[in-house]
Amino acid sequence: MVLEKNIPGTELDFFSVFKSTTSLKVRKGDSWFKKGLQKVVNGSGHEATKRAALVVATLSALLTPFMGSAANIALPTIAREFALDAVTLSWVATSYLLAAVAFLVPFGRIADIYGRKKVFLFGTIIYTVASLLSALSFSAPVLIFSRVIQGIGGSMIFATGVAILTSVYPPNERGRVLGINVASVYLGLSIGPFLGGFLTEHFGWRSIFWAVVPLGGLIILVTLGKLKGEWMEAQGEKFDYTGSLLNCLMFLALIYGFSLLPATSGWYLVLLGLLGIFLFVKYELSTESPVIDIRLFRNNSSFAFSNLAALINYSATFAVGFILSLYLQYLKGLSAQRAGLILVSQPVVQAVFSPFAGRLSDQIEPRIIASAGMGITFIGLVLLTFLRANTPLWFIILSLIVLGLGFAFFSSPNTNAIMSAVDRKFYGVASGILGTMRLTGQMLSMGIIMLILALFMGRTQITSQNLPLFLKSSQIAFIVFAVLCFWGIFASLARGNMHDSERSSQETSD
Numbered sequence: 251m252v253l254e255k256n257i258p259g260t261e262l263d264f265f266s267v268f269k270s271t272t273s274l275k276v277r278k279g280d281s282w283f284k285k286g287l288q289k290v291v292n293g294s295g296h297e298a299t300k301r302a303a304l305v306v307a308t309l310s311a312l313l314t315p316f317m318g319s320a321a322n323i324a325l326p327t328i329a330r331e332f333a334l335d336a337v338t339l340s341w342v343a344t345s346y347l348l349a350a351v352a353f354l355v356p357f358g359r360i361a362d363i364y365g366r367k368k369v370f371l372f373g374t375i376i377y378t379v380a381s382l383l384s385a386l387s388f389s390a391p392v393l394i395f396s397r398v399i400q401g402i403g404g405s406m407i408f409a410t411g412v413a414i415l416t417s418v419y420p421p422n423e424r425g426r427v428l429g430i431n432v433a434s435v436y437l438g439l440s441i442g443p444f445l446g447g448f449l450t451e452h453f454g455w456r457s458i459f460w461a462v463v464p465l466g467g468l469i470i471l472v473t474l475g476k477l478k479g480e481w482m483e484a485q486g487e488k489f490d491y492t493g494s495l496l497n498c499l500m501f502l503a504l505i506y507g508f509s510l511l512p513a514t515s516g517w518y519l520v521l522l523g524l525l526g527i528f529l530f531v532k533y534e535l536s537t538e539s540p541v542i543d544i545r546l547f548r549n550n551s552s553f554a555f556s557n558l559a560a561l562i563n564y565s566a567t568f569a570v571g572f573i574l575s576l577y578l579q580y581l582k583g584l585s586a587q588r589a590g591l592i593l594v595s596q597p598v599v600q601a602v603f604s605p606f607a608g609r610l611s612d613q614i615e616p617r618i619i620a621s622a623g624m625g626i627t628f629i630g631l632v633l634l635t636f637l638r639a640n641t642p643l644w645f646i647i648l649s650l651i652v653l654g655l656g657f658a659f660f661s662s663p664n665t666n667a668i669m670s671a672v673d674r675k676f677y678g679v680a681s682g683i684l685g686t687m688r689l690t691g692q693m694l695s696m697g698i699i700m701l702i703l704a705l706f707m708g709r710t711q712i713t714s715q716n717l718p719l720f721l722k723s724s725q726i727a728f729i730v731f732a733v734l735c736f737w738g739i740f741a742s743l744a745r746g747n748m749h750d751s752e753r754s755s756q757e758t759s760d
Contacts, residue, residue, distance in 0.1 A: 302476040303418045304427055307411040308434040309469045310374060314404050316438035317381070317462050318343070319597070320446025322575050323590045324455035331455070332390040335711050340700050343572065344505075344693065345394045349401030350408065351689035352501045356494035358409035358682020359541045362484035366410045366417065366678055371473050373406020378466030385459035408685035413677040416669045417481040422612060424670065429608015429662040436600035436658070443571075447590030483675040493534050493541040500526030501690070508697040512705065542679060546672060553671040553680070555745035556620075556664055557687045562738035563624060563660055564691025566631060566731040567653065569699045571596075573724050574646065580712055581639055581721065595647045599654030604662050611663035620667065621742040623659030624735060630656055631732040639721060660742075667745065699727050 322343060329339045361369040380400035387393035412431065419427050449457040500523050507519025534540040547554040571593055578589035611619055630653035633645070665684065672680045706723045707716055 298476075299478050300418050302472065302478070303414050304430065306370070306469055306473050306477055307415050307431055309465065309472070310370070310407050310411050311431050311434040312438040313377070313462065313465055313469065314407060314438070315435050315597075316442045316445075316465075317400075317458070318346070319438065319442025319571060319593075320449070320458045320461075321455075322571050323443045323446040323586050323593070324450045324458055325572075325575065326579050327450050327455045327586065328390075328393070329711065332393075333711075334390060338390070340572070340696060340703075341394055342390075342397060344696050344700070346397040346401040346404065347689050347693045347696065348502065348505050349398040350405040351505065351686055351693055352498040353402055353405040354409050354686045354689060355497055355679065355682040356541055357406045358413070358678040358680075358685070359484075359494070360489060360678075361406075361410045361413060361482075361682075362675060362678035363482060363487055363489055364485075365480045365482045366414050367473065367477055367480050369406050369678075370410040370414065371470065373403045373410065374466055374469050374473065376400075376403030377407060378403075378463055378470070381459045381462040381466065385456045385463075387456075405685070405689075408689070409678060409682040411681070412665065412669060412684065413681035414477075414481065416677050416681070417674070421670055425608040425610070425612035425616075425662065425666045426605070427608075428665050428669070429605035429611075432608065432658075432662045432665065433601045433604040435661075436597040436604055436654075438597075441594070442597075443575075443590030443593040444587070445590075447585070447587035450586045481677075483677070488539040490534075490537055490539055490541040493530065493537060496526060496530040496533060497541060500530055501686075505690075505693045505697065508694070508701070511697075511701050542683065543676065546676065546680070546683075550671055552617075552667055552745045555741055556616075556667045556671065557683060559620065559624065559660075559738055559742040559745070560664055560668070560684060560687040561691045561694075562734055562741055563627065563657070563664075564688050565694040565698070566691075566735040566738065567627060567657060568692040568695035569727065570631075570634070570653065570731070572696065573699060573727060574650075576712065576720070577637070577724060578646075581717055582643070592643060592647060593650065596650035596654040596657075599651050600658040600661075603655060603658035607659045608662035608666065611666045616663035616667035617742060617745045619663040620660045621739055623656045623661070623663070624739045624742050626656030627653055627660060628656070628732060628735040628739065630654075631728055631735055634728040635725060635732060637721070637725060637728065639717075664742070695731070698730055699723070702727050702730075 325339055325342060328334070328342060334342075357369055357373070377400055380396050380403055384393060384396040384400065387396055412428070415427050415431060416424060445461070446458050449455075449461060502523075503519045503526055504523030507516045507521075507523055510516030510519065531544060534542055534544050547557075574593060575589055578584045578592060579586065582589075584592070607619060607623070630649050633649040633652060637646075668684050669677065669680055702723045703720075706726075707719050710716060712720055
């Protein structure tokens with residue numbers, strides 16, 4: 251096994267052997283093919299590793315959001331097949347997120363100690379196999395269980411994809427590649443509703459999960475064949491089993507308890523989760539090798555507020571697709587495919603503008619760009635508070651475009667700020683914490699709409715008789731999301747400049 255501390259891609263491989271034995275010299279008049287071949291053969295191993303890292307990270311960033319957005323558009327079809335009420339139906343999405351958020355930080359720490367590529371590879375394998383199991387599900391419990399396994403695999407991907415990119419690319423290139431990575435996320439979100447609607451309408455909802463299997467296989471092959479080297483700057487350090495267990499239990503109690511509100515058992519679990527946070531922080535401060543170094547938050551304002559901003563942003567935006575998917579199909583009477591075509595407008599805008607926002611954050615302080623993005627997102631959510639049964643489709647599309655623009659200018663710069671705020675040995679944990687904020691935000695977003703639906707509709711299926719109650723629930727949810735996003739603007743502005751965070755992370759590593 252090749253171990254790399256600082257310079258990835260320096261091990262012996264086919265191209266290095268070929269380069270040492272065959273030198274291609276380009277002369278005037280040589281064909282474009284020979285010139286291109288010369289670049290490949292004589293190219294540095296480090297550059298080849300950088301390209302491979304970008305490819306696998308980008309493909310995996312496409313895989314997971316595609317699955318999520320495609321599955322959302324199929325929820326009404328799944329509900330009809332298994333006769334699910336609205337709250338139980340939401341668990342098809344929530345179970346995946348719950349498993350992912352519980353294991354994200356522990357797997358980030360494992361990746362720092364034992365190798366990020368190794369964890370990434372096993373995560374992709376688990377995710378692909380779980381997709382296959384989901385496609386073969388014969389009941390709602392089996393489907394939800396398969397989604398839990400898929401979430402565990404997803405946590406391993408989330409904890410390592412961005413960390414691998416940050417490991418191989420220098421700071422002055424990071425914003426650009428993170429922008430490409432985020433654009434891939436939004437590309438997955440873009441094609442998910444459309445392709446998911448098409449597959450659901452013509453081949454059934456199971457075909458969505460079948461479609462993920464070959465893409466997962468491709469990522470596995472590229473990782474095994476092209477991604478050279480390994481990154482484990484925390485090698486030799488102990489893994490914090492007690493802290494990891496506390497981390498999992500506190501998130502399970504918080505998120506599951508939140509989903510049960512306003513029931514008494516839900517309040518008890520939320521209080522238990524809050525107690526778990528207190529015990530977790532106290533334990534992590536006293537242990538020698540914590541799963542999360544609390545000093546990353548205590549001594550690094552850029553890292554702390556950037557993660558808080560991410561938590562708020564995802565809490566305020568993730569459930570928008572869930573709500574509008576049901577709104578367009580139940581109130582507007584659109585097919586799954588047509589609803590997907592409308593929902594695709596938001597991630598298309600995100601995919602187009604994210605690389606530009608990422609490059610911009612290499613030149614301008616990320617907090618300025620990300621805060622502007624949060625403000626634009628707030629405007630988009632305010633527009634959706636005016637949603638009515640007779641709202642024209644063009645207004646919904648306009649609102650989604652504004653949301654997409656805001657999220658594009660928030661996400662890439664915010665990710666750049668987080669990963670640039672820590673030392674190399676914390677890349678896996680930082681990526682895991684960022685993923686935890688993202689998934690916790692998504693869980694809270696789904697929890698908010700689940701709570702509102704439970705309060706106004708109860709545990710009943712959405713029918714023509716209770717559509718007014720569903721619409722009222724949606725309006726209240728958008729108001730709550732807009733308020734959250736408004737406060738998120740100030741959290742984003744409160745972070746320090748990137749240069750300050752880099753100095754802070756250096757002090758932390760010392």
